[in-house]
Amino acid sequence: MALGRNRRRERGGDYWPGFVDALSTLLIAIMFLLTVFVVAQFVLSREISGKDEVLNRLNSQIAELTQMLALEKSGKQDLEDTLANLQSSLSTSESERSRLQALLDAGSGTSAQAQVKINDLTGKLNDEKQVSSRAMSQIELLNQQIAALRAQIAAVEQALQASEAKDKDSQVKITDLGRRLNVALAQKVQELNRYRSDFFGRLREILSDRQNIRIVGDRFVFQSEVLFPSGSADMNPNGQEEMAKLAAALIDLSKEIPSDINWVLRVDGHTDNVQMSGNGRYADNWALSAARAISVVKFLISKGVPAERLAAAGFGEYQPIAPGDTPEARAQNRRIELKLTER
Missing domain, CATH: 1.10.287.2610 (Helix Hairpins)
Known part of the structure; x- marks a missing residue:
């Protein structure tokens, strides 16, 4: 209600x-x-x-x-x-x-x-x-x-x-x-x-009541633990639930955006600086971050978000947002960022 x-x-x-x-x-x-x-x-x-x-x-x-x-x-x-x-x-x-x-x-x-x-x-x-x-x-x-x-x-x-x-x-x-x-x-x-500021302000209003989402400027940040198990790119049920909410919000908002505005949602994968073990599915943090970004993109497509409005990128551990080598800093750096921009 x-x-x-x-x-x-x-x-x-x-x-x-x-x-x-x-x-x-x-x-x-x-x-x-x-x-x-x-x-x-x-x-x-x-x-x-x-x-x-x-x-x-x-x-x-x-x-x-x-x-x-x-x-x-x-x-x-x-x-x-x-x-x-x-x-x-x-x-x-x-x-x-x-x-x-x-x-x-x-x-x-x-x-x-x-x-x-x-x-x-x-x-x-x-x-x-x-x-x-x-x-x-x-x-x-x-x-x-x-x-x-x-x-x-x-x-x-x-x-x-x-x-x-x-x-x-x-x-x-x-x-x-x-x-x-x-x-x-x-x-x-x-x-x-x-x-442009009014545009992103509207997105903040739509997503402000979502849990486990941090709004940083014009980006929406999910901690990796909310979406994925450790060392994996397979989205867990909680992550699928959060992404489904975001997909619904994007679909509602896309109906109001004129077709002549060429927008795209970029999904960026980031990891901490702990190197992958040699016997895992992914050779290094680059591969893991890219696989997680692609997993999010494919899930959003499955929920009805147009594929031409999505892009995936992996950055590994090379763009941290929290300095230092503490467990808290590593936790903040393991994240998925969503940014809505004009192409």
């Missing part, structure tokens, strides 16, 4: 479906935020990597254009030096021609040698004028090429500045998005932990 009253009281204050709906909505929101963050990170990373390639190409073009500009300036300087020499030679030739012409005029045309020299100098002067004209044309062409190179360098620098500004803006966006997502995730994780 007390159990019937407890069940009527639980049905009257059944708040668990609301918690489960809130938990499902919370998980969907977290997955959506994580998806948005991953997509944003991927798109921005692609954009940044593309900008890095463009920047590298622009820097390479600037280096090539700078080198070409240096070469063009060097060629221009050589041509200007040649033009200066030609102009100096032209000035000297004109002076010499004027002097010879004056001598020719003074000699009234009687000096054939002076006339020949004048003709020779006149030819050289014409040649030098042609060379000077070609040099001037080349200098003009070089000036045009230098102006074009300077225009290209200015355009490249403008593109580089625009790319750097866009890259800085992208980095700011990524930082702001990460900060906001971290804040949102921290809030959602706090809510998720609160709902």
Whole structure:
């Protein structure tokens, strides 16, 4: 009759479906935020990597254009030096021609040698004028090429500045998005932990009246002596009775858990540090602890607990909960732990 009253009281204050709906909505929101963050990170990373390639190409073009500009300036300087020499030679030739012409005029045309020299100098002067004209044309062409190179360098620098500004803006966006997502995730994780605590609190309420069960955090601890004879993995009648109660509670609780929550009950076997005798059924404590965990799992399956919701593990004597080597400590370390977790 007390159990019937407890069940009527639980049905009257059944708040668990609301918690489960809130938990499902919370998980969907977290997955959506994580998806948005991953997509944003991927798109921005692609954009940044593309900008890095463009920047590298622009820097390479600037280096090539700078080198070409240096070469063009060097060629221009050589041509200007040649033009200066030609102009100096032209000035000297004109002076010499004027002097010879004056001598020719003074000699009234009687000096054939002076006339020949004048003709020779006149030819050289014409040649030098042609060379000077070609040099001037080349200098003009070089000036045009230098102006074009300077225009290209200015355009490249403008593109580089625009790319750097866009890259800085992208980095700011990524930082702001990460900060906001971290804040949102921290809030959602706090809510998720609160709902998880409520979940295990419900289990504590269901199993609080069971004898021979210690609740430690989110684990349910059975002493091995309650379930098994010494050195054996065959469950005794008292152990089967306790496990049957636990199986009934798990089956009742599983009906309230939505099918999209992937939970599992892990059964952990532990022993003390006393080594097994060589003539026993089990070679060592590892084998005994694993066999006991498997025995509990098989019994729960036989009572209707779904096999896909169960897992067995053996830890031997290597995870004691009581320090020391006293009989009391060994008794506490010989145990079966049941832990309900999300897979």
